[in-house]
Amino acid sequence: xxxxxxxxTERGPGLEERGPGPVPVTLSVNxxxxxxxxxxxxxxxxxxxxxxxxxxxxxxCDQGACGxxxxxxxxxRVLACLTLALSCEGRxxxxxxxxxxxxxxxxxMQRAFIAQDAFQCGYCTPGQIMxxxxxxxxxxxxxxxxxxxxxxxxLCRCAAYPHIRAAVRAVRDGT
Amino acid sequence: xxxxxxSRAADAAGAITTVSSDPTSDFLxxxxxxxxxxxxxxxxxxxxVDINALxxxxxxxxxxxxxxxxxxxxxxxxxxxxxxxxxxxxxxxALESGASPQLRNMASMGGxxxxxxxxPYYRDTASPCNRREPGTGCSAVEGFxxxxxxxxxxxxxxxxxxxxxxxxxxxxxxxVHTHGSRGEQTYSIDDFFLTPGHTPHREHPLEHGExxxxxxxxxxxxxxxxxxxxxxDRESYEFALVSAACALSLVDGTIxxxxxxxxxxxTKPWRAHRAEGVLLGxxxxxxxxxxxxxxxxxxxxxxxxxxxxxxxxxxxxxxALETLTANGRTS
Numbered sequence: 001x002x003x004x005x006x007x008x009t010e011r012g013p014g015l016e017e018r019g020p021g022p023v024p025v026t027l028s029v030n031x032x033x034x035x036x037x038x039x040x041x042x043x044x045x046x047x048x049x050x051x052x053x054x055x056x057x058x059x060x061c062d063q064g065a066c067g068x069x070x071x072x073x074x075x076x077r078v079l080a081c082l083t084l085a086l087s088c089e090g091r092x093x094x095x096x097x098x099x100x101x102x103x104x105x106x107x108x109m110q111r112a113f114i115a116q117d118a119f120q121c122g123y124c125t126p127g128q129i130m131x132x133x134x135x136x137x138x139x140x141x142x143x144x145x146x147x148x149x150x151x152x153x154x155l156c157r158c159a160a161y162p163h164i165r166a167a168v169r170a171v172r173d174g175t
Numbered sequence: 176x177x178x179x180x181x182s183r184a185a186d187a188a189g190a191i192t193t194v195s196s197d198p199t200s201d202f203l204x205x206x207x208x209x210x211x212x213x214x215x216x217x218x219x220x221x222x223x224v225d226i227n228a229l230x231x232x233x234x235x236x237x238x239x240x241x242x243x244x245x246x247x248x249x250x251x252x253x254x255x256x257x258x259x260x261x262x263x264x265x266x267x268x269a270l271e272s273g274a275s276p277q278l279r280n281m282a283s284m285g286g287x288x289x290x291x292x293x294x295p296y297y298r299d300t301a302s303p304c305n306r307r308e309p310g311t312g313c314s315a316v317e318g319f320x321x322x323x324x325x326x327x328x329x330x331x332x333x334x335x336x337x338x339x340x341x342x343x344x345x346x347x348x349x350x351v352h353t354h355g356s357r358g359e360q361t362y363s364i365d366d367f368f369l370t371p372g373h374t375p376h377r378e379h380p381l382e383h384g385e386x387x388x389x390x391x392x393x394x395x396x397x398x399x400x401x402x403x404x405x406x407x408d409r410e411s412y413e414f415a416l417v418s419a420a421c422a423l424s425l426v427d428g429t430i431x432x433x434x435x436x437x438x439x440x441x442t443k444p445w446r447a448h449r450a451e452g453v454l455l456g457x458x459x460x461x462x463x464x465x466x467x468x469x470x471x472x473x474x475x476x477x478x479x480x481x482x483x484x485x486x487x488x489x490x491x492x493x494x495a496l497e498t499l500t501a502n503g504r505t506s
Contacts (some may be wrong), residue, residue, distance in 0.1 A: 015193045017222060020178035040181035040223070043210070063211050067277060076251075076280045082210045083281070086181045087203070087225050131277070138276075152411035153275025 018086070027088055029054065030098030040086050045069045047085035048095060056096035056126040060155075067154035070127035071095050077134040079153075096126035099133070109133045112167040120158035128154045132168050141172040176214045180222045187354060187386060190226050195356045195384025202226050202386060204247060205282040207274070208290045216300050217291075217307060231285075231388055234259060240394035242266075246285030246387040250340070251276065253284060263392060265401035265420050269343040272405045275412050285387035288341055288351065288367065289379070292334035293414055294323065305331045306375040313375075316478070322416070325475040325484050326441035332375030333478065335439055336368065337414050342438035343403055345446045346420040349392045355385030368443035397422045397432040404495045405438070406487065415439030417488045419495040423459075430454045430463070435495075437471070440488045447471045450492060459500045461493070468492035 019040035027034050029052060036051045045062070048054040048071070060068035062081045069080040072094040099107040109132050112118070119125045131154045135141060140150035147165050156164065184190035194200045199221035203209055212218040231247040234256040242263060244253055253259055254270035274282065282290075296302040296314035303311035315323055315333050323333040341364070349364040362380065369377055381387075392398075401422035407413040418438035424431045433454045435447040450467035457463035468489035475485040 015182035015184060015189050015224065017180045017182050019180040023181075039178065041176050041179045041213075063214070064207055064278060067275065070277055077277050078281050079207075079277045082207050082278075084181065084203070084206065084210065084223070084225075087183075087206070087227060089183075135276070140276075149411050150276055153277045 023086075025086055025089060027052075027085065027093060028091070029093045030095060031092075038085055040084065042085050043081055044071070044073075044083040044085045044088055044093065045080035048080060048093075054095050054097050058123055058126060060124070060127075065155075066124070066127075067131060068124050068127040070130040070154065072130060072134065077131055094130075096130055099129070107133065109136070109167065109171050112170045113164070116163045116167040116170060117160075118163040118167040119156075119160050124154060124156045124158075128156065128164055132164070132171075136168065136171055141168055144169075177216065177219065179213070179220065181225065182222065183225045184229060187226075187229050187231070187388065190224050190229065191354055191356070191384055191386050193224050193384075194386075195382075197222060198383060200224055204286040205249070207278050207282045208286065212291060212298070215298060217298055226386070237391065237394075242392040244284050244390040244392070246389055247283045250274070250279035250282045250284065250287060253340075254279065261399070263343075263347065263395075263398045263401065265343045265346065265398060265403050265422060266340060266392070268403035269339040269405075269418075269420060272403060272418075273339040284340070284390055287338055288387060288390070290338060291378075293337045294334035295319070297334060306334060306371070306378075309374070309376045319480060320478040321480040322414070322439075323478060323481055324440060324442045325477045325481060325488070326437070326445055326472075327370040327443055328476055329371045329373065329375070329442075331373060332371035332442065334371070334375075334442060335414075336441065336443050338444060339403065339405065339415065339418060339438055341368070341444040342418055342436045343401075343420040344390065344392065345444035346401075346422060346434040346436035347392050347395055347398055348434075349390055351387060352389040352391060353381060353385045353387050355382055357382065357385070359388075360385070361391075364444070365446060370442050395422070395434070397424045397434060400424060400499060401434070402495060402499060404491055404498065406491055407439075417484060417491045419491050421492075421495040421499055423454075423496065423499045425459055425500065428458055430457055430459050435467075435471075435492065437488060437492070440475075440484050447492070449473075454496075459496070461497070464493045464496040465489070467496075 022037040058068035060066035064082045071080045201220040203223040203225045232245040237243045254267045260267045302314045324335045351362045351367045405418040415438045420436045422434040437445040450471040453467040
């Protein structure tokens, strides 16, 4: 272990402390600025569902295991249950509600999920679709093994996995 | 979930000063462990200092040909780096075998090294746990311990270190750079992780408020031919029962250089120095591989539930070495 003298720590002002009660927050969600008052402990998932009435992202496990709450933050798929809403200030949040076009036309992946019958109860579906669109953009759709591996963060209790993979393949192949 | 306050740090100095001077505060990076454990009352900070805006990102080649990874680089970014994939495939493979794509997009490299154990008793506040509440006892020693460690354990804690990438970093002699109230420090990866001993609550030598700024991997040509082999209960999205990070080079059938570290079996990312000692200079083959594996696990102390790990670890070592020497991955 080597030690050098203090450098970065000699300066640095005290940081503004927000909370623990409700504080005003502006979130950019699906292209719109939304203002809300929430406690700093509130997850992005609860902010979306309980404060902004965006109930597409689902609360499955609330501990980062099931993927039902998958949304995009700055275009990358993440778990809303393990993200604090306050940490998303200044970033762009996209939920399943933001996928369809302005005229309501469904995203190709949404259409493929319907065409391929890629769900039964539908509870995991918003998270599956947010992951599936991201996976396609990431280029991890070479074959079924790769799709499986890169969709492994989204559990489906109805086990619709074969049909979910078929939907991903359909979008990949433009069929 | 308990109430917390939130601050967003604009520079490292502010973050370090704030957390160093307030024992009830903690850094918040990717949050994948922190928020989960906060919600379960395992971690109880009063205040979180969000460091995600700090300029501690990037994956770069160091002047000596090594690798410099910013502490806030995300697991997915590091795994996707062409430099990492070409020069240090074991790091990319270890990263992509861990967690899920969503978690890898969130989790920072520094946070990965700071992640807490996955022992169910640590995560259950109703159970005694020396790591969570020093002096209360270890529930795992006499409890359900199928996933627990067989190397580096003590009577006070047998929790397995959960990281995959830290195993690869241990194999490659990485160094961890930090800033804190004592200034800048550099730790060898082996010094960075502590075995539980009598103080399982001390997982790292860091003082409160000391911030990881970067991880450095020295230039290691042997790493070009390397792999991460992970054996687990599910094919994906699961912690290791046993894993091995391995790099190896041959000259005329003799092992000229070798790095080996184990995951899933030890209380810290486990550099297999004993096995390396057997292998270095030996003829590559089943005989030397088996002997190296036997020697490394000779001091294993299994519980009633995890005795299988001692044998499994040896087979994983042999398979990793055979894979590296058999498929043209060695030069």
